[in-house]
Amino acid sequence: MDIAPYRDTLLLLLVTAAAIKDLESRRIPNLLLLAGVLGALLLHLLSPRPVTALLSALGGCATGLAVLLPFYLLRGMAAGDVKMMAAVGVFTGAGDALRIAILAWCAGGVMVLVVLIVKGRLRLALANLWAMLLPILLRLQRLPSPENSGRPSAGAIPYGVAIAAGTIVHLVSRYGATPLA
Template identity: 65%
Template structure:
């Protein structure tokens, strides 16, 4: 059975629902992600080569977790975003989830810049960035970590959805 169109359709529905939830409530429901993960596993099991499909999906999950986990640990990203990227990986493969992550970083960067400019916090954002980069550039000893004022956050589920949709459009264009 050819399952790729079904995987892509379910993935599209999943990222759309996650982005809408993230925009409205700033949360990505675990039930949504678990349902998506279960759907991906079932579809992989129905594929022509279930062993290969399940291994690719598992590799995608691990890659998605490993790519975004450092950002979560540095408190730059919420756990739901990490879980969403892992779930997206279950539908794709390690290579695809890496491409989606890069696309999401690009979309997230544009979103973050727009939010910073809209809120008039560009000067604070640049000061925070300089505080992070300065010790490395000037080869200074690492300064003790000080809490910096946040310039705001973005619903990163939207950025992940944008990267995923861009990849899926590329498959069918």
């Protein structure tokens, strides 16, 4: 049985629901992600080559986790966003998870720029970026780094929306509506 259309439909439903929840509450429910992952795993088990499909799901989960975890560790992203990308990887496998993450970074970058410009916080964001990079640059030169001054946030975006956008663009390109790759 070809599970791809069912898997992609479930993935589309998952990322849409997660984006809506992220927009309304700035949280992505763990239960929603767990239900999606369990659905994807069930579909992988029903595929013609379940072992291969499950190994692909594991690789996709690891890739989704690996590409966003550093941002979470630097406090630039919430844990729900990282878990959402890992869940997307369970559906897609490693290669597509990486493509979706790149598309999500692009969508997120556009979203951030729009929010910073609309709220007039672009200068603060650039100052925060400099404050993050300066200690790294000084350490590379073996110079003492300044004390972290706890700068105010320039703002945040519901990154689940960016992940959903990247996933949707990927799925649309896969089914031929607009070839992007």
